[in-house]
Amino acid sequence: MAKIAFIGQPNVGKTTLFNSLTGMRQKVGNWTGVTVEKVEGHYTYNNKEFSLVDLPGIYSLMSNSIDQKIAREFIVENKDATFVNIIDTPNLNRNLYLTLQLIELGVVPIICLNLIDEAEKYGITIDDNKLSKKLGGAPIIRTSGRLNIGHNDLKKAIADYRTKQPIVIEYSEILENAVLEVNKLLDKHNIAELNQYPRRWVSLSILEGDAEIISKLNSEFIHEYEQIKNKIEFEIKHDVESYVTEQRYSKCDEILSDVYKDSEVHDDIDVILVHPVYGLVIFAAVMYLLYTFVFTMNEITAEWAGIIIEYISGWIAAITPAAYQGIVVDGIVGGVGAVLEFFPLVFVMIFSLATLENTGYLSRVAALLHNIMSKFGLSGKSFIPLVTGFGCTLPAVVGTRYISGYKERLTTLLVAPFVPCSARFVIIAFLAAAFFPANQALFSMFVLAVSFLVLIASSWILSKYIIKGENEDFVFELPPYRIPDWKNVISSTWSKSKGFLKKAGTLIAAGSVLFYALTTYPTADASYAYMLGNMLSPLTSLMGLDGTAGISLIFGIIAKELVVSTLEILYTQGIQNALTPLTGLVLTLVSVLYIPCFATVATIYLETRSLKWTAFSVFYNLGIASLVGIIVYQVGRLMGF
Secondary structure, X not given: OEEEEEEEOXXXXXXXXXXXXXXXXXXXXXXXXXXXEEEEEEEEEOOEEEEEEEOOOOOOOOOOOHHHHHHHHHHHHOOOOEEEEEEXXXXXXXXXXXXXXXXXXXXXXXXEEEOHHHHHHOOOEEOHHHHHHHOOOOOEEEOEOOOOEOHHHHHHHHHHOOOOOOOOOOOOHHHHHHHHHHHHHHHHHOOHHHOOOOHHHHHHHHHOOOHHHHHOOOHHHHHHHHHHHHHHHXXXXXXXXXXHHHHHHHHHHHHHOOOEEOOOOOOOHHHHHOOOXXXXXXXXXXXXXXXXXXXXXXXXXXXXXXXXXXXXXXXXXXXOOHHHHHXXXXXXXXXXXXXXXXXXXXXXXXXXXXXXXXXXXXXXXXXXXXHHHHOOOOOHHHHHHHHHOOOOHHHHHHHHHHOOOHHHHHHHHHHHHHOOOHHHHHHHHXXXXXXXXXXXXXXXXXXXXXXHHHHHHHHHHHHHHHOOOOOOOOOOOOOOOOOOOHHHHHHHHHHHHHHHHHHHHOHHHHHHHHHHHHHHOOOOOOOHHHHHHHHHHHHXXXXXXXXXXXXXXXXXXXXXXXXXXXXXXXXXXXXHHHOOHHHHHHHHHHHHHOOOOHHHHHHHHHHHOOHHHHHHHHHHHHHHHHHHHHHHHHHHHHOOO
16 A cells, blocks of 8 residues: 655644545554654545555654654655645745755655645745746645645645655755765764764754754764854854754745745734734633633533433433442433533534634734743743643643743643633533523633633743743744634534543543442441541631532542532532532632643653653642632632622
8 A cells, every 4th residue: 555644834734635535534543652643544546545644743854842753753764655745835935944854854745735725815826837846846736625626636646656866955155065064074973873864964954953863973973063063153153053944944935936926915904913902802802702602502502411411311210220220320320411411512612712723813812922921931832732721631731742942841731731621611611500690701701810820820930930941932924814614623623522522431431430439338428438528628628618529629630520520419409509609619710720630640741751740730730729719718708708
């Protein structure tokens, strides 16, 4: 079976093209040895089977992130594969940077000018023949994943592709002389580990400071290289690493000089959306409208979901033997049903965020918030994984690997659990409906505001006093505005929200059984659960919460949704009669801020490979949640609530 790999920068429509070609014939797993998602699929063309791999979206082939290392290793280890370089045509100059690196690594890819419909809309014209010639005969194909343009042309180009000898991309005389000198050092020292790569590419990688390549050099090589580097930097008057980058972009400009014509259309709306004042006001309004829409839809769907779940519960109760009524009906059905009732809310929340992302607005928010976030140890790049956290904290933690700076990445990873995930929105919705039915959106915005303040304060503390290192420069290019690709939005929403259903059918069901056992044995009046609650009462009483609320928080560590099912089952008299609006608010805040679920804790360890930082994350979240809960309750009491 012929092996094909899609490679390109983030947000170039790679996934849309991949889905169009493979349909449902896809397999999702992890790359060997790392917790990074690997998507594979296959399709048939002219009775021949093709295996297609969607490589992670990357900006370059340097090794300063896990995704870039994966893509590079795949290229080196699969020399027989056909590589398709997916390019965002309206941003051809930026995308061509990765293309040049591919050619330097020995690959002449098929160039897929994707989003061609948007390029034409902006009046952009491209001479395909000239571009192909300047890139060593690379085939040029025009496509639009959204409009199904050029799919057959792409399949044909892949089927007809024959390996080509890459051309030499030549740079300035200064850089070419530097490459020759580094080549001589490589010949002299003959480092076996680097022989699998093209010699010229290795020299350029050393000059641009690729950490993985440099780690393979011996001390004598590095000492001699430092002399070469100092001589170049004296000549160019700045660091050689930046000079290599400048030369590549200069080469991109040179290649496109008589190939690419832009109509110079600009979106004036960006002046408003990224304005430090107007932009923040608009962002607050968008978020308020989003939550109003989510909770309005939830009011419509929750009633129907409740009726369906009640009917199913009754049916299960009728066919379950009396001896198992307690564990099946009260335990599994009661616990899982209480959570599933909020699935429509989770789906609508993820759908709304996916829609905003598809339009290009979330990228504007990242640019808007960068100046604010950078003052607290984060960057605009931190915004995307943090927004992902609204769906699930686990992929938010994994998403921090796109942040190349160690300090910003670790800071973002440690504060990501403060973003309310979909499971915690179930808790927010449940308690908002119980205590603030007329102001659910405002209640949610208040909880979100507290979470955001805690996140910002924590970022500042971590960056300034705990995590050492230098901040990285922020480089960001705004994608064009797009009408949402509804097929893609729905597909993305379902992909992210179906995990909620899987968790309900497995982890939450198991947790409900465990919960039922702990609340039933040895006796209902003196169960193990109440013993645990009593142990926590010295702490929870400072927040105005009883042992029952403490029990729900314990089970929430297994899965946050269990907080709701625990409260539903234990407060038989109704939660409104057991808690006040103030203690309901406190319980919401503590549930949102305290220890993330076990799966997220495990992922933090896998991403950091550090027991120290994993333990720090757990105890820091627990301490912050307790502090916020105590302060809000005590201040609320003083104010007469």
